[in-house]
């Protein structure tokens with residue numbers, strides 16, 4: 104595997120192998136000496152065109168634990184604001200020795216273009232492109248579900264419900280593809296204007312209300328972050344209405360099964376899409392997701408840069 | 415003098431043709447020797463109702479000379495140049511300038527299209543009457559690239575062109591429904607995370623304009639029809655006797671939105687590539703006469719406008735050099751139509767649309783504008799290299815059938831697949 108751009112690039116078996124590898128690597132994270140020599144001498148660049156301190160740090164620590172050299176290139180405050188193209192920036196980074204470029208970009212398809220247009224020969228890892236995909240997030244979510252549900256290799260038979268703004272969510276898209284690839288049944292629920300046409304083609308069942316979706320007794324409820332900046336520009340968006348219909352509030356928390364896992368990609372808007380009680384509930388796996396993010400990103404970096412599995 | 419020997423015309427008859435002084439002077443059996451055209455198809459010179467030449471303003475992408483070279487290579491003896499240059503072709507000086515550049519290049523007839531509104535801004539009508547009486551004799555007006563969205567302005571434009579029998583060519587795209595649109599709306603756009611361009615944004619503008627054309631009794635042309643629903647609306651309008659014509663591009667007949675999955679901006683075009691069902695409906699419309707003609711929407715872009723992220727890339731693809739080969743594939747090779755229909759679609763009807771009286775005929779006494787098509791020989795898209803730009807969505811492909819000779823005003827603009835040097 105040279106790049107990780109989209110879940111579409113994975114098969115069921117290659118996805119399972121990545122999760123297995125991440126599971127092994129997570130044990131490294133428990134040990135006192137928290138690094139492996141696997142990527143010694145290799146340079147990995149974080150090329151971020153959007154602010155995302157959490158994802159950037161997660162990749163940075165993951166690369167360092169594999170002994171890679173890490174460069175953080177903040178594209179928002181550099182030459183790119185003077186009009187340098189993505190192509191030129193990536194070529195410059197490669198000339199400086201980057202073996203892998205981890206890219207976060209506001210435009211859908213940016214990572215795909217870096218990987219496939221002959222601009223650079225470095226490995227490209229998609230850390231989120233527009234509304235398209237965020238594959239490492241989906242992998243860490245799958246890993247979390249697998250752990251919480253003790254489900255064996257894949258996620259066969261597990262019912263996952265994704266709630267919120269599906270339209271603008273790359274997390275939702277990657278998860279729909281990956282979780283259904285791994286055998287889970289994926290449903291989505293969200294405001295009508297935020298559930299895009301044709302989403303069923305990605306393998307998800309669509310529910311019109313949160314409560315109707317909860318009647319199906321999902322094993323996992325994944326709450327999406329409300330993108331407040333975007334919503335504040337939208338005259339038709341009402342916070343009060345959103346909370347009433349789509350928040351995982353105390354009442355809905357009470358409807359969840361004892362074993363239902365609560366997930367959120369973070370950062371959370373407490374009191375908006377997720378209530379404080381739900382965020383603090385013992386069924387919440389939010390911190391486990393963060394921890395698994397590190398292991399998954401180590402596994403992905405290792406896979407794309409060594410061309411082999413860690414085991 | 416040129417003599418073409420053994421040429422098969424669209425009606426199946428085999429003729430020799432003598433050309434002299436720019437005209438066809440004799441047809442039938444000619445004893446003199448000449449250019450052997452055995453097994454080749456002779457058609458009236460191709461006419462493109464929809465070309466972007468980029469001069470003035472964007473000469474790095476295309477000039478009138480390079481664009482007419484591409485036209486000659488594609489078999490075109492006349493092309494209609496859209497108004498969205500810089501400055502916009504919205505007054506008589508500007509359309510005369512483009513007209514003169516065409517005459518100077520001398521490879522095919524360049525008929526400028528005038529802008530409907532000043533600066534393509536959609537706010538006030540341009541000097542339509544002046545352009546119609548200018549040396550460029552403009553009869554077709556279009557804001558192509560932009561839709562004439564204001565319904566009252568559209569009505570005024572239709573009334574204005576009616577005075578001299580002109581036509582308004584509409585780029586049917588409701589701007590409010592397509593803010594930021596990147597590709598066809600639907601499941602593929604949803605998965606790719608790109609903003610959708612819904613079919614209804616095309617269909618409802620066509621419906622509105624058809625009613626305006628009916629009410630004003632004026633002529634309306636629909637540029638680049640792309641949707642099955644749009645075909646239905648045009649079919650309805652024609653059944654009501656409304657004076658409406660429509661064109662389809664080669665790429666909307668052949669390519670689908672699935673190609674956007676590559677995020678390669680060579681597939682980025684406006685209106686966008688649609689679905690296979692739309693392709694089928696467009697071809698059916700072309701065969702039953704609902705769609706009158708092929709328009710290439712040849713839209714050259716220099717490298718940097720395409721070698722970038724999808725959302726930053728410009729809309730448009732090359733079309734002149736590949737159009738006839740594609741029409742051959744979808745119409746003739748598929749068995750959907752015959753050479754007579756082919757000639758109507760690529761020559762006669764667009765000539766009539768743009769009032770190009772010297773084009774669309776092969777007969778004694780007519781100006782000699784003839785395209786000789788070789789339906790047997792292959793052409794690789796890499797051989798299509800006359801344009802200054804290389805944003806062809808077909809690179810890597812090969813077609814069966816290519817233009818062998820193009821004759822414009824009695825001279826070869828392309829002979830044996832070689833465009834005449836200037």
Ligand SMILES: [Zn+2]
Pocket residue numbers: 558559560585637638684685
């Ligand atoms: Zn147009």
